[in-house]
Amino acid sequence: MNIYSFTKNELENYLIENEFKKFNATQILEWVYLKNIKSFDEMRNVSKVLIEFCKTNFTMETLKLITKHSSKDTVKYLFELTDGNKIECVLMKHNYGNSLCISSQVGCNMGCVFCESGRLKKVRDLSLEELVLQVISVKKEENININSIVIMGIGEPFDNFENIKRFLSVAIDPKMIGIGQRHITVSTCGLVPKIKEFADLDTQVNLAISLHAPNNEIRNQIMKINSAYNINSVMSAVDYYIEKTNRRVTIEYIMLDDINDSEKCAKELVSLLKGKLVYVNLIPYNETSNCQIKRSKDFKVKAFYDILKKNGIECTIRKEMGLKVSAACGQLRALSEVK
Ligand code: SF4
Incomplete structure (x- = not known):
């Protein structure tokens, strides 16, 4: 063991x-x-x-590093697991500290059309050991501290809920990984029952929701999960979480050209989020050769941002990191397959 x-x-x-x-x-x-x-x-x-x-x-082996791609502020790692499956994680060096984005599954069953990771269907959940070892392996490889963790890599964390809960207990324990709860974020595409269960854990760990659309019509086109849990049910789970924890929720919104980036979409998003304790993260899309979807033009992202801001919705445009290191979720694994 x-x-x-x-x-x-x-x-x-x-x-x-x-x-x-x-x-x-x-x-x-x-x-x-x-x-x-x-x-x-x-x-x-x-x-x-x-x-x-x-x-x-006991053993104390770390993960086998297959490839490492670096740019100025980003390092992307491809690790091989003991059964030969491969996973990715990404280190982002911010001026306020090192943040590590880890994967939660081998592949993913959620089928978001814009996602490179989702091209590989879920093979299995990652074990606690494999979750923890992403952090430990990067720390040892770089000889650095990790200041924050986002569980936003390959996979849907809430589809591996039990191991994510166990991982969080290791991540926050001061005698173990020892990262403050408020410096850890779990991101979900919207598994409603698990959002509620997460709220009931009563932790200070951050929740991010991959919303990516302001209405069901668009969300159905780009996120398969919306047929099981539509926007209304996701938003009422968000309300439940906020009521339970009094914590602000991050709404992830990936900007896709002519799909979800119109002025009308921005106004609909305002109506959906107005008055809620949320913060919107607008994410420039990393195009991949396996998908026809294009990134939104910069002026449209800016216009979208302005509409949200003007209407009192807290919002940022995510700083782009990792474009040069194939850091779109799943791209490094995909590249290693075609080599
Ligand atoms: S965006 Fe996340 S949930 Fe959707 S397919 Fe990709 S890894 Fe899965």
Whole structure:
């Protein structure tokens, strides 16, 4: 078993079952996560018996790095999992810290038409270990701290809800990955029951909704999930989340040429969001050769932004990062397949 496959509680229980003490879990995790040891032999304040137990029962392997593409502010990694599947994650170096976007599944079943990742149907969910190891592997590869995490890479996180919950407990634990809850964001395409379950967890972790359209007609064309959970049901789940947590929700809106970028769309989006505790992130689209959809022209993005702003909707245009490193979700894996 990989030591990164346990939550703290799970490791405590495992050690207790094996006649160790609960506090031994914290000791091991401190060495592994905070002191970055490469071998259990390096642990100092623990008994020889515990060191031998760890060496016999646990490994601490990281992910196998296949490719790394870098630009000034972005590094994109392609990792191979032990079963040969590949996943991507992207490091973004902002002036306020390092942010890592991680994947939650191998492939994705949600079928958004503009998405490169969705071209590979879901093969399986990522395990806790594979979620955690994206963070650990990048930290070790670059010798840096990660200041924030977004779960927005390949896959739909809420379609892997149990492991995402376990991952969050590892990510926020100060003796483990140790990132403040408010610096972690989970993004969903709108799995309504899970949005409500997420709200009920009562955490400070941020929620982002991939809305991408102001009405059902457009959303049906570009996001298959809308036939199961339409805009009204997504927005009432957002209301539920805000009421429960009093946290602002990010609305992701990818700007697609002549699809969702008209003035009319902007005004409809205003009506949909007016008065809600939300913030809109307008995302310039990364075109791919596998999809006919084009990115919105800059002047249309600006006009869309102005309409939202003028009507009191908090809004930004996402700074473009990673264009030169094939950082559109799924592009690096796709490139590795055609090579
Ligand atoms: S945008 Fe997200 S949810 Fe939609 S297909 Fe791509 S990875 Fe899946």
